[in-house]
Amino acid sequence: MVTPERLRAFFAPRSFALIGASDRSAFSRLVYGNLTAAGHADATHLVNRRSPEVHGRPAHRTCAAIGRPVDLAFVMVPAAAAPDAVRDAAAAGARGVLVLSSGYAETGAEGRRRQEELAGLAEELGVVLMGPNVLGFVNVAAGVPAMALADPPSGPGDVALISQSGASCGAMKDFAALAGVGLSHVITVGNEAMVTVGHLVDYLVDDPATKAIAVFMEAVRDPEVFAAAARRAARAGKALVILKAGRSALAARAAASHTGALVGDDRVIDAVFERLGVIRVDTIEDMLVTAGVAAHTGPLDRPGAGIVSISGGACDIIADLADGAGAHLPELAEGTVRRLAEVLPAYGAAHNPLDITGAAIMNPEIWRKAVAAVGDDPSVGVVVAVNSLPWREDDGPFYGQRFVDAIGAGMAESRAPALYLTQVTQPVGRRARAVLDAGGVAHAVPGLRLGVEAIARLARWSAHRAEDETALREHAAPAPRVALPEGDAFSEVDARALLEAAGIPVVPARHVRSAEEAGRAAAEFGGPVAMKIVSPDIAHKSDLGCVRLGVTAAEAAAVHDEIVAAAQSPAAKGARLDGVLVSPMRAEAPELLVGVTRDPDWGLLLAVALGGVLVEVLDDAVLSPLPVTPARARAMLTGLRGAAVLRGFRGAPAADLDRLAEVVAAVGRLAAALGPDLESLEINPLWVCGSRIEALDALVVRRTPHT
Amino acid sequence: MVTPERLRAFFAPRSFALIGASDRSAFSRLVYGNLTAAGHADATHLVNRRSPEVHGRPAHRTCAAIGRPVDLAFVMVPAAAAPDAVRDAAAAGARGVLVLSSGYAETGAEGRRRQEELAGLAEELGVVLMGPNVLGFVNVAAGVPAMALADPPSGPGDVALISQSGASCGAMKDFAALAGVGLSHVITVGNEAMVTVGHLVDYLVDDPATKAIAVFMEAVRDPEVFAAAARRAARAGKALVILKAGRSALAARAAASHTGALVGDDRVIDAVFERLGVIRVDTIEDMLVTAGVAAHTGPLDRPGAGIVSISGGACDIIADLADGAGAHLPELAEGTVRRLAEVLPAYGAAHNPLDITGAAIMNPEIWRKAVAAVGDDPSVGVVVAVNSLPWREDDGPFYGQRFVDAIGAGMAESRAPALYLTQVTQPVGRRARAVLDAGGVAHAVPGLRLGVEAIARLARWSAHRAEDETALREHAAPAPRVALPEGDAFSEVDARALLEAAGIPVVPARHVRSAEEAGRAAAEFGGPVAMKIVSPDIAHKSDLGCVRLGVTAAEAAAVHDEIVAAAQSPAAKGARLDGVLVSPMRAEAPELLVGVTRDPDWGLLLAVALGGVLVEVLDDAVLSPLPVTPARARAMLTGLRGAAVLRGFRGAPAADLDRLAEVVAAVGRLAAALGPDLESLEINPLWVCGSRIEALDALVVRRTPHT
Structure with a gap:
């Protein structure tokens, strides 16, 4: 068992x-060089069966021969020799082993077997195993650069970086250094034979040095552990920012060619991450900058960003970027505008983004007062000062220090947390840091796009986190279990009964067993009817000619017999028949598809899509893991690209969104109550005519073993 | 008149x-400092009416008092004194003046008047005027840093940078230096009283030092000049990459508050830029990186990019980014795969992006051979090597030089042009440049996102440029002029006649003038009919109850009278009536809106949208300036988000796209033939049932004076 306690010991050797x-x-040289440079020369022991001297120092034949206890062992021997190495390390007291060697699951079935054996051995010996195929870690605060990468970070920071890719981890830590994002840990996880990303997140949530977590991953290896850890991170207000490769089919293929990972449907990952409070990004730069901002500000109290800039051009670019990224730049409150009017030259207009104009060059006080005023605005959750910073280390004196000083003073006065944003992506190096420190500016972000998009993500995450806490608490009580009827398959009549019992409205229907009954039922409904075969064996009734729409009372009896005959045709393969269902036709109105399906990793997911033309033309569906509260159902509905059809369209009444959201949530509750027995449940269409909402057709499928 | 010849002289003082x-x-100090540092101390004369000494040198009271000819004058005096300064400069032989002072159009109507007077004066004196409200320019190749910005570029490059914003120009040239994008010119244009961006592009197309042009602008001040220059740039294969702010309503407001610019509908700008072969971007970084890549590779012969990387993680991220950006990463040809099989370790799979695996660390030759093989692939238009570069200037020796050498050797062997791409955004500074030079690598791009998106833009531009050349040449002959009928307004009957004469198919119709004729017409069509009032005064017939659909032959006579009565109701305000139009009803099939409208800046634009539910739900329209060739019309149709409805949907026949594209192009030709008389022309709907295509309704509006 990997516990946070054992990981704490593992990361503090x-x-x-x-x-x-x-x-x-090269591994050996790098690890040895890093550890000795960090002052661990005396505590670092070299083990080699053949050479009595390595790296200019005496080497031991085994760990046992060292004669002193060992906390952490690096295993760099070939796969065949690894089990002995792990036993040797454990015997010398090691609590952890880092298996740097490759030749395991990434090479195929045989390697996977070796990997499982090695992990089993470590488990048996009570040793935490990282890797194999790993480059190690740096615990920056503890001063432990246990890593085979050049130039490990040494100045402590508050973002933990985890990477499934060793090769790319170097570029990641380099960009962090370049962008001024301080790191608390750098951890490569390799093949995750024992310790997975989820375990590490769980450990880092409790790590006082870590305020946000950045992860690069190609696959989630242990969804259950990961999900629990992600939820804890969200509750703790530590943003978990993940660059998860595999959005495209091409990336899925690329990943499959170099790891053993299964890459699932990317929309499922999006939905699950959103529910777990994970912030998803697409580049290394976005990952580190977003985590850096989140570590600095924490969750935002308000979604709005207030921008203060001396460049009108920057204001324009930011407004466009904010629009594209969904960042909220609220209009400034009257009080803020009044405060600004005392500061700004007459021709400066007090909008957000705020252009303080070149007047601030003559009078840096404008910077201080503007940043403070915007930061105090009641809609502003974060105030951003856009200004330049020196980026060459060898420049002469920085003429703009007085502006940085004024900005820092304004930030200190502001209620909202503050960021310093440069207009382009540039290094925030030693000299820039000195300029910022002198001005009392805590955190700078390099580049408008990186900054605006990070703020947009952070604001969404902050708001969503708060909503979710409340709504999910209300729906925390597990639904009482509902049993599926006996048998392996269900007819529409069975499905209707389940829906009705769960409070989901269904269109009225008569279940008839003769032409005569069919005629009578149609007459009673008093208008054209829909008629469908009832059978547990026929899922796609229309394809067999077993559905007829717009049938008049006069035609109903004959149609009944036609439907039954169609269901007895060879194409129906002897399906069991159980009569015919007769329902009234409904007027044209928006139709939805509401379904629940089971993902092998993440369990039951609810999907909402617009029916008819739109779903097929737009592939317009929104997914969410269960539970789905009415508030979340409503957000899913309004998140559809074609949501306009629900807002009253071409004379059709606007959908009663509250009622509709309740129905969608009830579908989710029913699925949860059916639990592990359920493979899928689909209502298609759900007819939505104002507040009249009815399931017109439904299909329930039992989970078969081994699915 | 601003001509390239006069600008050539202007930029070479x-x-x-x-x-x-x-x-x-500060302006004076910066300009003087830059010019003297560049060796122009003796040729730089200081003019001040009151001080005999400025910047520690004797000053003259006027230009005339200098006693030597002056090529370029910087005007830094208040607006009231500017005309005298311009006269003084002209008298001293100046061919150009840079008016750095503000207080002109950016301050309102009075300033605008002053600006026009100043431009008129310069015109009269035969002097080229840049600005006012400008920071000047740097002609890098000529060694002329005539600019009030610190740290002007001095190492010549091949990208010209033009900025409407002076304040942001500093950040732009800094990022260019940082990203290793060499500049040929940096030009700020200010208020563009005389010289506009279009004039500058025109000049730069002929500048041998310039291979691509990057522009930041908030508004296009002289659309005609701009359009002609942009077309020349595209024909010359010099990419014109523009960061045009104002995508969002918020940016439009921000721009309006700090410039006098009118910000139009952003979709018009997108359509016009695409037609003119302008590459549009959203950030300063994208602008400069894209221009830098374009300057290095020129237009690509093939759209595909071949990626070679040593990091599987980078391959994944690139695949996702390419998918999002629309970059084409073609599968490698069989011959390429065979060449690679001889090089790659057995477990490396030869896909694109190509992961050459860690084996290349032991054997750098893999780099050389892989880059050469992928660069020779028949689908590859540009080959990209993804690898690290040192970014700290003070690092020790760079252990990776042998990889860079191998990559450079592979690039030299490759048929396709080549780029070096770093995994994250980082400076490409002096040390990185030395490493690249040593390896023979010409151009490096910092960061996967910037690189992949630049390649995607460049490939689109390259393909589009070629298509356009051919297709537009075919349609170069201007359409013979068609006159609109007399009168200020047109009925549907008039509009139908215009369409028919232009070869655009319209639904059959009878123009009837009595109930009896209506009944007869309906009977002759032999099915339900549509009936509409004919009137030059009623544009929105449905709103008045003057359109009736699905009318049977038996009902037609009565419906005729109802329609006429509705058209005589007070709501119709005495509209002139001219009978009723009777047409057969058409089966349900996709419907389009095809229209031409006039933009005040850009003239007639053709719009295509899906009719019915989709246009209203999705706001799904594609625009293009005229002329619209059938090939372009086809691209517009397939570019609709809801284009799937045209591909045969729910049993409806697939639209005959060739025929449909011809009809759409014919609408554009008719509009062009109607010329300056036309305000708008709209077919809504255009019914598309396989290859049966008919305009079911049409509206033509004459242009009134002063619109």
Whole structure:
């Protein structure tokens, strides 16, 4: 079992053994160099079966031969020798092993077997195993650069970085250094034979040095552990920002070609991440900048960003970027405008983004007062000062220090947390940091696009987190279990009964068993009717000619017999028949598809889509894991690209969204109550005519073993 | 008149006068400092009416007092004194003046008047005027830093940078330096009283040092000049990359508050830019990186990009980014795969993006061979090597030089042009440049997102440019002029006649003038009919109850009288009536809206949208300036978000896209033939049932004077 306690010990070793240390191994040279540079020379022991000397120091034949306890062992020997190395390390007291060697699951079935054996052995010995196929970690605050990457970070920060890719981890930590994002940990996870990303997130939620977590991953290896850890991170207000590759089919193929990972339907990942409070990004830059901002500000109290800039051009670009990213730039309140009117030259208009104009060059006080006023605006959750910073380390004196000083003073006065944003992506290096420190500015972000998009993500996450807490608490009580009827398949009559019992409105229907009954039922409904075969064996009734729409009372008896005959045709393959369902036709109105399906990793997911033309033309569906509260159902409905059809369209009444959201939520509750027995449940269409909402057709499928 | 010849002289001055030079003016200090640092101290003359000494040198009272000819004058005096300064400069032989002072059109109507007077004066004196409200320019190749910005670029490059914003121009040139994008010119244009962006593009198309042009603008001040220059740039294969602010309503407001610019409908700008072969971007970084890539590769012969990387993680991220950006990563040809099989370790799969795996660390030759093989692939228009570069100037020796050398060697062997791409956005500074030079690598791009998106834009532009050349040549002959009928307004009967004469199919119709004729017409059509009032005065017939659909032959006579009565109701305000139009009803099938409207800046634009539910739900329209060839019409149709309805949907026949594109192009030709008389022309709906295509309704509006 991987517990946070065991990981805490794992990440705070005081002594090290490099098993398979060798002058020819780049891994060995890098790890040894990093540990000795960090002051661990005396506590770092080199183990080599053949060479008595490695890296200019005496080497031991085994860990046992060191004669002193070892906390952490690096295993750099070939796969065949790894089990012995792990046993040797454990015997010397190691609580953790890092298996740097490759040749495991990434190479195929045989490697996967070796990997499972190695993990089993570590488990048995009570040793935490990271990897295999891993480059190690840096615990920055503890001063432990246990990593085979050059130039490990040393100045402590508050963002933890986890990467499934070792090769790309170097670029990630380099960009963090370049962008001024301080790191608390850098951890590569390799094949995750024992310790997975979820375990690490769980550990980091409790790590006092870590305020946000950035992850690069190609696959979620242990969804259950991951989900629980992600929820804890969201509750703790520590943003979990994930670059999850595999959006495109091409990336899925690329990933499959270099890892053993299964890449699922990307929309499921989007839906699950949103529910878990994970912020998803598409680039390394966005990942680190977003995590850096989140670590600095924490969750925002208000979604609005207030922008203060000396460049009109920057204001324009920001307004466009905010529009594209969904960042909210609220109009300034009257009080704020009044405060600004005392500061700004007459021709400066007090809008957001706020252009303080070149007047601030003569009078830096404008910066201070504008940042403070905008930061105090009641709609502003974060205030952003857009200004330049020196980016060359070898520049002469920085003429703009007085502006940075004024901005820092304004930030100190502001109620809302504050960011300093440069107009283009540039290094925030030693000199820039000195300029910021002198001005009392805590956090800078390089570049308008990176900054605006990070703020948009953070605001959405902050709002969503709060909503979710409240709504999910209300729906925390698990639904009482509902049993599926006996048998392996269900007719529409069975499905209707389940829906009705769950309070989901269904269109009236008569279940008839003769032409005569059919005629009578149609006459009673008093208008054209829909007629369908009832059978547990026929899922696609229309394809067999077993559905007829707009049937008049006079035609109903004959149509009954036609439907039954169609259901007895060879194409129906001897399906069991149970009469015919007769329902009134409904007027033209928006139709939805509401369904629940089971994902192998993430369990039951509810999908809402517009029916008819729109679903097929737009592929317009919104997914969510269960539970789905009415508030979330409403957000799903309004999130449809074609949501306009629900707002009263071409004379049709506007959908009663509250009622509709309740019905959608009830579908989710029914699915949850059916629990592990359920494979899928689909209402198609759900007819929505103002507040009249009815399921016109439904299909329920039992989960079969091994699915 | 601003001509390229006059601009050539303007940008190559040999002597300078700073009128209003002063120790207290930051402008004056910066311009003087830049010119003297560039070796122009002796040719730079200071003019001040009151101080005999400025910047520690003797100053002259006027340009005339200098006693030597002046090529370029900087006007830094208040607006009231500017005309005298311009006269003084002209008298001293100046061919150009840069008016740095503000207080012109950006301040309102009075300033606008002053600006027009100043431009008129310069015109009269035969002097080229840049600005007012401008920071000047740098002609890098000529060594002329005539600019009030610190740290002007000095190492010549091949990208020209033009900015409407002076304040942001500093950040732009800094990012260019940081990203390793060499500049040929930096030009700020200010209020564009005489010289506009279009004039500058026109000049730069002929500038041998310039291979691509990057522009930041908030508004296009002289659409005609701009359009002609943009077309020339596209024909010359010099990419014109524009960051045009104002996509969002908020940006439009922000721009309006700090410039005098009118910000039009952004979709018009998108359509016009696309037609003119302008590459539009949203950030300064994208602008400069895209221009830098375009300057290096020129137009691509093939749209595909071939990616070679040592990091599987980078391959995944690139695949996702390419998918999002629409970059084409073609599968590798069989021959390429065979070449790669000889190079790659057994477990490396030869896909694109190509992961050459860590094996290349031991054997850099893999880099060379892989880059060359992918660069020779028949689908690859540009080959990209993804690898790291040192970004700190003070680092120790770069361990990766041998990889860069191998990559450079592969690039030299490749048929396709090549780019070096770093995994994250980082400076490409002096040290990185030295590493690249040593390896023979010409151009590097910092960061996966910037690189992939630049390639996607460039590939689209390259393909579009080629298509356009051919298709537009075919349609170059201007349409013979068609006159609108007399009168200020037109009935549907008039509009139908115009369409029919232009070869656009319209639904059959009988124009009837009595109930009896209506009944007869309906009977002859032999099915339900549509009936509409004919009137030059009623544009929205349905709103008045003057359209009736699905009328049977038996009802037609009575419906005729009802329609006429409705058209005589007070709501119709005495509209002139001219009978009723009777047409057969058409089966349900996709319907389009095809219309031409007039934009005040850009003239006639053709719009295509899906009719019915989709246009209203999705706001799904595609625009194009005229002329619209059938090929372009086809691209517009398939570019609709809801284009799936045209591909045969729910049993409806697939639209005959060739025929449909011809009809759409014919609408454009008719509009062009109607020329300046036309305000708008709209077919709504155009019924599309397989290859049966008919205009079911049409409206033509004459242009009234002063619109």
